Amino acid sequence: NAGVTQTPKFQVLKTGQSMTLQCAQDMNHNSMYWYRQDPGMGLRLIYYSASEGTTDKGEVPNGYNVSRLNKREFSLRLESAAPSQTSVYFCASSESRQITVGNTIYFGEGSWLTVV
Amino acid sequence: AQKVTQAQTEISVVEKEDVTLDCVYETRDTTYYLFWYKQPPSGELVFLIRRNSFDEQNEISGRYSWNFQKSTSSFNFTITASQVVDSAVYFCALSERGNTPLVFGKGTRLSVIA
Numbered sequence: 579n580a581g582v583t584q585t586p587k588f589q590v591l592k593t594g595q596s597m598t599l600q601c602a603q604d605m606n607h608n609s610m611y612w613y614r615q616d617p618g619m620g621l622r623l624i625y626y627s628a629s630e631g632t633t634d635k636g637e638v639p640n641g642y643n644v645s646r647l648n649k650r651e652f653s654l655r656l657e658s659a660a661p662s663q664t665s666v667y668f669c670a671s672s673e674s675r676q677i678t679v680g681n682t683i684y685f686g687e688g689s690w691l692t693v694v
Numbered sequence: 695a696q697k698v699t700q701a702q703t704e705i706s707v708v709e710k711e712d713v714t715l716d717c718v719y720e721t722r723d724t725t726y727y728l729f730w731y732k733q734p735p736s737g738e739l740v741f742l743i744r745r746n747s748f749d750e751q752n753e754i755s756g757r758y759s760w761n762f763q764k765s766t767s768s769f770n771f772t773i774t775a776s777q778v779v780d781s782a783v784y785f786c787a788l789s790e791r792g793n794t795p796l797v798f799g800k801g802t803r804l805s806v807i808a
Contacts, residue, residue: 620785
């Protein structure tokens with residue numbers, strides 16, 4: 579049971595380079611999310627997709643773009659990487675945007691990105 | 695606006711001690727969900743518990759217990775008889791009305807020393 583799969587797990591970029599983080603879930607979830615984790619800051623929401631075909635900005639969207647390619651996949655793109663984007667990125671998914679007793683959010687294993 | 699505060703940045707205990715991790719939240723909604731996640735040194739986020747605002751009953755799961763008190767807007771997490779494997783960063787999180795993305799606290803790093 580793969581759950582939420584993120585690639586790549588580790589990446590080093592030079593300032594100004596672009597890259598895409600890929601995320602796929604096999605739980606038939608409708609909602610997907612991208613968070614970044616920085617030391618002492620907890621996890622902060624970058625973008626989310628409540629359902630296929632929709633995306634919304636989170637707390638820290640600047641410098642990022644997202645694509646909800648289909649129900650399974652939600653990618654995060656850095657068009658021109660900056661050192662401030664050095665972080666650990668987590669993709670997550672949930673059955674729906676509506677949290678209920680039977681619905682929670684599951685996270686991928688994280689992607690470690692360093693921008694030099 | 696929703697906010698989660700975990701005032702304890704780091705805690706260090708000796709194995710077998712009990713430890714409580716504090717979580718204080720802010721929300722204007724009467725319906726909300728609270729969560730705890732564990733992040734071990736390997737880095738993944740492990741779901742521990744979800745609690746909705748209408749259920750103030752405390753919960754126990756093995757050595758883990760959670761104390762939800764709406765009067766103080768707190769959702770504290772206690773580990774009884776801590777073990778080295780409990781060493782991790784623990785995050786408290788909140789979803790307003792259950793339909794907003796999770797907002798996380800900054801986390802508490804727990805170190806359990808043998």
